[in-house]
Amino acid sequence: MHVPTLIARKRDGAELTRDEIQQVISAFTRGDMPDYQMSALAMAVFFRGMTAEETAALTEAMLRSGSTLKWPAHAPMRVDKHSTGGIGDKTSLVIAPLLACDGVWVPMISGRGLGITGGTLDKLESIPGFRTQLGEDEIYRTVEKTGCALVGQTTGICPADKKLYALRDVTGTVPSIPLITASILSKKLAEGLDRLILDVKHGSGAFMRTYDDANALARSMVGTAKVLGLRASVHINAMNEPTGRAAGNALEVAEAVACLQGRGPADLEEICLNLAAAVSISSREQLRQKLHDGSAWRKFQQIVAVQGGEVSALEKMHLVHRAPVIQEIRAARSGVLARMDAYQVGLAVLELGAGRAKASDPVDFAVGCDEIAKTGTQMRAGDVLCRVHARSESAAGQAGRTVLEGVAWAE
Numbered sequence: 001m002h003v004p005t006l007i008a009r010k011r012d013g014a015e016l017t018r019d020e021i022q023q024v025i026s027a028f029t030r031g032d033m034p035d036y037q038m039s040a041l042a043m044a045v046f047f048r049g050m051t052a053e054e055t056a057a058l059t060e061a062m063l064r065s066g067s068t069l070k071w072p073a074h075a076p077m078r079v080d081k082h083s084t085g086g087i088g089d090k091t092s093l094v095i096a097p098l099l100a101c102d103g104v105w106v107p108m109i110s111g112r113g114l115g116i117t118g119g120t121l122d123k124l125e126s127i128p129g130f131r132t133q134l135g136e137d138e139i140y141r142t143v144e145k146t147g148c149a150l151v152g153q154t155t156g157i158c159p160a161d162k163k164l165y166a167l168r169d170v171t172g173t174v175p176s177i178p179l180i181t182a183s184i185l186s187k188k189l190a191e192g193l194d195r196l197i198l199d200v201k202h203g204s205g206a207f208m209r210t211y212d213d214a215n216a217l218a219r220s221m222v223g224t225a226k227v228l229g230l231r232a233s234v235h236i237n238a239m240n241e242p243t244g245r246a247a248g249n250a251l252e253v254a255e256a257v258a259c260l261q262g263r264g265p266a267d268l269e270e271i272c273l274n275l276a277a278a279v280s281i282s283s284r285e286q287l288r289q290k291l292h293d294g295s296a297w298r299k300f301q302q303i304v305a306v307q308g309g310e311v312s313a314l315e316k317m318h319l320v321h322r323a324p325v326i327q328e329i330r331a332a333r334s335g336v337l338a339r340m341d342a343y344q345v346g347l348a349v350l351e352l353g354a355g356r357a358k359a360s361d362p363v364d365f366a367v368g369c370d371e372i373a374k375t376g377t378q379m380r381a382g383d384v385l386c387r388v389h390a391r392s393e394s395a396a397g398q399a400g401r402t403v404l405e406g407v408a409w410a411e
């Protein structure tokens with residue numbers, strides 16, 4: 001295989017063979033294909049797309065780059081949900097323990113922040129001590145103990161996605177239907193699932209800006225999953241304003257805890273119940289009950305403890321990670337809030353340091369926005385539109401301006 005020729009063929013719109021895709025992914029995983037060549041190929045795929053056959057071959061190659069979880073014949077049903085990414089989307093932190101309350105198993109492999117969207121692993125790692133990098137044996141033991149494991153790709157499981165995900169994050173190659181399909185499904189196929197619910201987002205804070213693009217992504221994922229033997233269903237959800245009222249790693253954990261205690265924002269609880277009900281053996285009402293009677297909260301504490309996290313930190317995340325500057329952004333006028341743009345909030349949070357500009361960047365767990373006003377709210381001049389948690393006054397000022405660019409009022 002001559003990699004420069006293969007990149008040039010994809011650049012010119014050719015269809016790659018299953019064998020070529022397999023070879024590229026193994027070379028990249030082994031470290032025999034440098035990041036600059038994979039970045040160029042990802043950009044060629046971004047512009048030229050892939051056929052359904054190429055997408056399935058890429059997904060399979062990424063899946064086979066590592067091992068897969070194998071469950072005993074008598075094991076409980078395995079279920080999971082995966083979102084295509086959004087702003088303030090902390091639903092995994094709520095849904096995984098909620099589903100695990102039922103006795104089903106949730107071996108959830110997630111990712112880090114990608115583009116302007118936050119990542120489940122970064123959020124979880126803001127809990128002091130929480131370990132997301134578990135070896136295969138540890139994943140089995142964890143799932144047996146709690147019914148759930150909240151982990152990342154490793155050098156053993158989905159190593160190709162681990163490397164490509166980090167590269168796409170910093171090379172402008174995230175919003176590509178075949179790359180998203182292969183990234184998500186390689187992880188989900190590696191989990192050995194019986195049922196999967198996919199949460200495909202569209203809107204300003206999503207990788208797919210329009211409903212039609214989200215629909216195309218949904219079709220690509222369900223079709224590829226079917227070819228590779230996984231039963232997946234999809235919900236298509238709008239992502240024009242942040243989910244809930246917080247965006248930023250530790251701030252989102254705090255909000256997820258509130259939701260698990262039955263006192264989360266209505267939109268967050270609603271979407272968690274809708275997605276969980278799609279793969280659960282319980283009804284939506286029974287799931288709602290588990291959020292309000294303490295069951296899901298107790299399960300989350302158990303999961304955190306087993307994965308090495310400090311359970312006592314969960315109810316004081318805002319103190320554990322306290323940004324030096326907390327600035328209120330206030331409404332300049334009265335009226336009904338018509339837009340609190342997810343993209344602008346995501347950008348502000350990224351600029352504050354909650355995401356990465358290059359793969360090696362550390363993320364800042366403390367920064368972000370909370371008390372984000374919801375669209376449709378009747379507000380008075382001076383009411384708080386959101387609070388910015390920042391490292392400095394100037395960073396807070398800049399983030400506030402970025403958020404305000406995405407605010408609009410109903411006439």
Ligand code: URA
Pocket residue numbers: 083084085110111114174179180181183184
């Ligand atoms: N989530 C993933 O795991 N991968 C993507 O490419 C996008 C969202």
